Amino acid sequence: MDNRIFFNPGDSIANINDYNEAVRKGQIFKKEQHTDDLVIAKGPGDEEYAIFYAKDALPADHHASQPYDVQQKL
Known part of the structure; x- marks a missing residue:
């Protein structure tokens, strides 16, 4: 994953x-959702x-996309 x-x-x-x-x-x-398709990403403003x-x-x-930096794949 990039x-x-x-x-x-x-x-x-x-x-x-x-982050933690x-x-x-x-x-x-x-x-709870029994999924393995989650990512934690840092937002465009580096605030959240x-x-x-x-x-x-x-x-x-x-048109609705904004860049996020992936921090971890869960």
Whole structure:
């Protein structure tokens, strides 16, 4: 998986300021939803970490896409 990925910010499962908290919430969500398709990504403004389904990635030229840097795949 490349480090840069594009998402619609409205598709995020959660937005969290603390990386460790994002990992913890992502792991809980993964266990509850029985999925292995999650990524934790740093947002465009470098202010928050967002949790997304990897399958929700968009092409770079999509009108709603914004760049995120993948921090971890869960």
